[in-house]
Amino acid sequence: MNFEYSEKEEKFRTEVRDWLKDTLPKYLSEKVKKHQRLTKEDYELFMNNLSKKGWIAWHWPEEYGGTGWNAIEKHIFEEEIVKASAPRIVPFGVNMLGPVLIEFGSEEQKAYYLPRILNNEDWWAQGYSEPGAGSDLASLKTTAIDKGDHYLVNGQKTWTTLGHHADKIFCLVKTDINVKPQLGISFLLIDMDSPGVEVKPIITLDGEHEVNEVWFTDVKVPKKNLVGKENEGWTYAKYLLTFERTGIAGVPNSKSALNHLKMVSRKSMKNGKPLIDDPMFSSEIAELEIDLLAMEIFNLRTVSAAAEGKAPGMESSLLKIKGTLVRQKTTELLRKALGPQALPYLPEQFDEGWNEMPIGPEYAGPIAKQYFNMRKISIYGGSNEIQKNIVAKASFGL
Amino acid sequence: MDFSLSEERKMLQETIARFFENNYNDIKKRTEYLNMNDGFSKKFWKESSNLGVISGLISPSFGGLGGSGEDISIIFELIGKSLCIEPFLSSGLLSSTILSSIKNPKTELINKIIDGDLLVSFAHMEMNNRYEDHFVESKAFFENENWKLNGCKSFVINGDSADKVIISARIEGEINDKNGIGLFLVDNNQINNRSYNTIDGYRAAELNFNNLNAELLCKDDLALECIIKANSAGALALSAEAVGIMQVCFDLTLDYLKTRKQFGKSIGAFQSIQHRMVDMMLEIEQVRSAVMLASSTFETNSSTRDKNISAAKNLVGRVGKLIAEESIQLHGGIAMTWEYSVAHYAKRLIMIDHLMGDADYHRDRFKLISST
Numbered sequence: 087m088n089f090e091y092s093e094k095e096e097k098f099r100t101e102v103r104d105w106l107k108d109t110l111p112k113y114l115s116e117k118v119k120k121h122q123r124l125t126k127e128d129y130e131l132f133m134n135n136l137s138k139k140g141w142i143a144w145h146w147p148e149e150y151g152g153t154g155w156n157a158i159e160k161h162i163f164e165e166e167i168v169k170a171s172a173p174r175i176v177p178f179g180v181n182m183l184g185p186v187l188i189e190f191g192s193e194e195q196k197a198y199y200l201p202r203i204l205n206n207e208d209w210w211a212q213g214y215s216e217p218g219a220g221s222d223l224a225s226l227k228t229t230a231i232d233k234g235d236h237y238l239v240n241g242q243k244t245w246t247t248l249g250h251h252a253d254k255i256f257c258l259v260k261t262d263i264n265v266k267p268q269l270g271i272s273f274l275l276i277d278m279d280s281p282g283v284e285v286k287p288i289i290t291l292d293g294e295h296e297v298n299e300v301w302f303t304d305v306k307v308p309k310k311n312l313v314g315k316e317n318e319g320w321t322y323a324k325y326l327l328t329f330e331r332t333g334i335a336g337v338p339n340s341k342s343a344l345n346h347l348k349m350v351s352r353k354s355m356k357n358g359k360p361l362i363d364d365p366m367f368s369s370e371i372a373e374l375e376i377d378l379l380a381m382e383i384f385n386l387r388t389v390s391a392a393a394e395g396k397a398p399g400m401e402s403s404l405l406k407i408k409g410t411l412v413r414q415k416t417t418e419l420l421r422k423a424l425g426p427q428a429l430p431y432l433p434e435q436f437d438e439g440w441n442e443m444p445i446g447p448e449y450a451g452p453i454a455k456q457y458f459n460m461r462k463i464s465i466y467g468g469s470n471e472i473q474k475n476i477v478a479k480a481s482f483g484l
Numbered sequence: 485m486d487f488s489l490s491e492e493r494k495m496l497q498e499t500i501a502r503f504f505e506n507n508y509n510d511i512k513k514r515t516e517y518l519n520m521n522d523g524f525s526k527k528f529w530k531e532s533s534n535l536g537v538i539s540g541l542i543s544p545s546f547g548g549l550g551g552s553g554e555d556i557s558i559i560f561e562l563i564g565k566s567l568c569i570e571p572f573l574s575s576g577l578l579s580s581t582i583l584s585s586i587k588n589p590k591t592e593l594i595n596k597i598i599d600g601d602l603l604v605s606f607a608h609m610e611m612n613n614r615y616e617d618h619f620v621e622s623k624a625f626f627e628n629e630n631w632k633l634n635g636c637k638s639f640v641i642n643g644d645s646a647d648k649v650i651i652s653a654r655i656e657g658e659i660n661d662k663n664g665i666g667l668f669l670v671d672n673n674q675i676n677n678r679s680y681n682t683i684d685g686y687r688a689a690e691l692n693f694n695n696l697n698a699e700l701l702c703k704d705d706l707a708l709e710c711i712i713k714a715n716s717a718g719a720l721a722l723s724a725e726a727v728g729i730m731q732v733c734f735d736l737t738l739d740y741l742k743t744r745k746q747f748g749k750s751i752g753a754f755q756s757i758q759h760r761m762v763d764m765m766l767e768i769e770q771v772r773s774a775v776m777l778a779s780s781t782f783e784t785n786s787s788t789r790d791k792n793i794s795a796a797k798n799l800v801g802r803v804g805k806l807i808a809e810e811s812i813q814l815h816g817g818i819a820m821t822w823e824y825s826v827a828h829y830a831k832r833l834i835m836i837d838h839l840m841g842d843a844d845y846h847r848d849r850f851k852l853i854s855s856t
C-alpha cells in the first residue's frame with residue numbers, strides 16, 4: 087500500500103491544472119464560484135474545450151475516444167475541475183448514455199451517437215422517472231407501440247434535469263404491458279424536437295428552474311432508435327444507474343466545500359472571535375474532515391477495483407449514501423456558520439452581470455439556497471433508502 | 485401540575501385557528517401576501533387585530549388581553565401552522581415587550597399596535613454580531629438637547645414597512661460591554677433602508693442611519709434587560725411557531741406516505757420508513773414539552789425563564805433540522821418543488837434556527853445559566 091501520489095501523478099495534476107488555467111475563462115469560473123445561473127452556452131463552452139482536448143469522455147475505453155487514464159488519474163482530473171470552479175460536466179450523454187451504447191448499442195448507433203457525444207453535438211436528458219414511477223422505476227407507464235417502422239410514444243416523464251436545454255432524451259418506455267414490469271421495458275432514444283414532445287418547467291424550492299416535465303403525445307420514434315433488444319431495457323437501465331451513482335458521491339465537491347467552510351468560519355464572528363476558534367464548532371468541522379478523509383480513500387479503493395474489472399456494485403451504493411450525507415453536512419455547517427447572515431435571499435444576485443452590493447459578505451448569498459438545493463442528492467440517483475435496500479439484499483443473505 | 489389549557493384559552497385557540505385556516509389555506513396566498521408592498525397583507529393584519537390576535541400577545545396592564553407565556557405559545561403555534569408572515573413577532577411581540585418594560589411604558593403606542601394601526605420593528609441585530617444580546621456597535625450621542633444615532637442595523641424583520649423602529653445603540657463603552665447600551669425610538673421615514681425577502685419568505689431590511697434624531701427609551705441595565713427580555717420572548721414565540729410547523733410537516737408527510745404507492749404498496753408500509761416517522765413523532769413531543777415548560781415559566785424570575793427558553797430553542801434547532809430534512813427526504817422529489825407546501829414549512833423551520841439564537845447559542849446559554 088502507498089497513499090502518496092507518485093511523481094507521474096503529480097505531473098498529471100499539474101498538466102490538468104495548467105490546462106484549466108489556460109482555457110477556462112475567468113468570467114465563467116467566477117460565475118460558478120458565486121453560484122450564478124449558468125446558461126446553456128456556459129456549460130457548452132467548457133465541454134467544447136474538453137472535447138477539443140480529448141478529455142470529455144475521460145472514463146470511456148480508449149478505443150471509443152476515452153483517455154486511458156487509470157483510476158487515480160481520473161480522480162485527480164475530477165478534483166481539479168472542481169477546484170478550478172469549472173461548470174459541471176453535464177453527465178447525461180457522456181457519463182450515462184455513452185457507457186450504455188458502448189456496451190449494448192448497435193454498431194450503427196455507436197458510429198452515429200458516440201462521436202456526437204464526444205463533440206458535444208447533442209445535449210442529452212435522462213427520461214427515467216415518471217410521476218408514478220420514482221423509486222419503483224419499473225412501474226413506469228410511458229408506452230411505445232410498435233407501428234411497423236416506428237414506435238408511437240405516449241406518456242410523461244418528470245424531474246428531467248436541464249431538459250429545457252436538451253436536443254435528445256433517452257427514455258425508458260413500455261413495449262409490453264402484459265408481462266412482469268421489468269420484462270416489458272425498452273430503452274429508446276428520442277429527438278426533443280419531434281412533434282408531440284412538450285417540456286414544462288418545474289420550479290424547485292429554491293426558486294430555480296433546473297428540472298422539467300416532459301410530455302409525449304403520439305410521438306413517432308424510428309425503430310432504429312431502440313437500444314439493444316426490445317423488452318430488455320431494464321438491464322441497460324440498471325447498468326446506467328451504477329454509473330450515475332458513482333458520480334453523486336462528489337468527493338471533490340465536498341473537499342472544496344470544506345475549504346470554503348473553513349474560510350467562512352474564519353470570517354464569521356462569534357462572541358467577538360472568529361467562529362473557527364469556537365471549540366464546539368471547530369470540532370464539528372474536524373469530524374466532517376475526518377469523514378471526508380476516510381471517504382476519499384474509500385472512493386479510490388472502489389474506483390480502483392472497478393478499473394481492474396470488478397463491477398462497482400454494492401460499494402457504489404455505500405459511497406452514494408455516505409457521499410451525499412457528507413456533502414449535505416458541508417452545506418449545513420456553512421449555513422450554520424453564517425448565523426443570521428443566512429437569511430437574506432436576493433434571487434437577482436445569481437444573474438450574470440449583477441453588480442449591486444450584496445447583503446453582508448458576498449459569500450453569504452448562495453449558502454442557504456445551496457443547503458436547500460442539496461437535499462436533492464439523497465433523493466435522486468436512486469434514493470439513499472433504495473441504496474440501502476440494494477446493499478442489504480445483495481450482501482447479507484437474509 | 486396541570487397540563488391542560490383553560491376553557492378560555494381553548495376558545496381563543498379555536499377562534500384563531502379557524503381564522504388562520506380561512507385566510508392562509510394555501511402556499512400561493514402566502515407568496516401573494518409577501519409580494520404586496522408591505523411584505524404582508526395589511527388587510528389580514530387589521531382583521532387579526534379585530535379578532536384579538538395581537539392583543540393576545542400583550543398583557544392587560546397595557547391594554548392587551550393576554551401576554552402570558554401560554555398565550556404567546558398558543559398564538560405562535562397557530563402562526564406556525566399557517567406559515568403566516570404578518571408582523572406578529574416584530575411589532576406584536578418584540579416591540580411591545582420593550583415599550584411595556586421601560587420605566588414609563590408607552591401605553592398609547594402599544595394600544596395603536598394592538599389596533600393594527602401602528603407598526604414598530606425592533607432593530608437590534610448587526611451584520612457581524614451574530615446572536616449576542618449585548619454586542620452593539622451602532623452609536624448614540626447627545627447633542628443640542630437631542631439624542632442622535634449613527635450606524636447600521638441588519639436583518640430587521642418588517643424593517644421596511646414599520647412606522648417606527650426601536651434601535652439599540654451604544655452610548656459608551658466597547659462593542660461588547662454589557663453596560664452603556666441605550667434603546668431608542670425613531671421614526672422610520674428618516675431612515676435609509678434597503679429591503680429584501682428572506683429565504684424563508686419574510687420581508688426584512690438593512691437600516692442605515694446618520695445623525696438620526698431619536699428618543700431615548702432606556703439605557704444601561706434596564707436597556708440590556710429589555711433586550712434580553714425581548715429576545716427571550718422572541719425565542720419562545722419562535723419555538724412555539726416551530727412546534728406548529730413540525731406538526732404540519734409530520735402530518736403532511738404521514739398523509740403522503742399513506743397515499744403514495746411504490747412497489748405495489750404505500751411507501752408508509754415499509755418498516756424502515758415507519759421507524760423514522762416514530763423518531764420524528766417522539767422528537768416533536770420532546771420539543772412540545774420543552775416549549776410548554778418554557779411558556780409556563782415565562783413570567784418568573786429571569787434565570788429560570790431564560791434557562792427554560794434556551795432549552796426549548798436548542799431543541800427546536802436540533803429537532804427542527806431533523807423534521808425539515810426527513811419531511812423532504814421521505815416525500816422524495818415532490819418535496820423539492822416550490823409548488824408543494826412542505827418545502828416552505830421546511831425552509832421556515834430551518835431558518836428559525838437563524839433567529840434569536842441558534843441551537844449552539846442556546847446550548848451555551850443553557851450551560852452558563854445552569855452552572856451559576
Ligand SMILES: Cc1cc2nc3c(=O)[nH]c(=O)nc-3n(C[C@H](O)[C@H](O)[C@H](O)COP(=O)(O)OP(=O)(O)OC[C@H]3O[C@@H](n4cnc5c(N)ncnc54)[C@H](O)[C@@H]3O)c2cc1C
Nearest residue numbers: 212214215220221245247462466469471813814815816817
Ligand atoms: C432535483 C432532481 C433532479 C432529478 N433529475 C432526474 C432526471 O434528470 N431524470 C430522471 O429520470 N429522474 C430525475 N430525478 C428523479 C429521481 O430519480 C427520483 O426523485 C427518485 O428516484 C425518487 O423517486 P420519487 O421522487 O418519486 O420518490 P418516491 O419513490 O415516491 O419515494 C419517496 C420516499 O420513499 C422512500 N422509499 C420508496 N420506496 C422505498 C422502499 N422500498 N423502502 C424504503 N423506502 C422507500 C424513498 O427513499 C423516498 O424517501 C430527479 C429528482 C430530483 C429531486
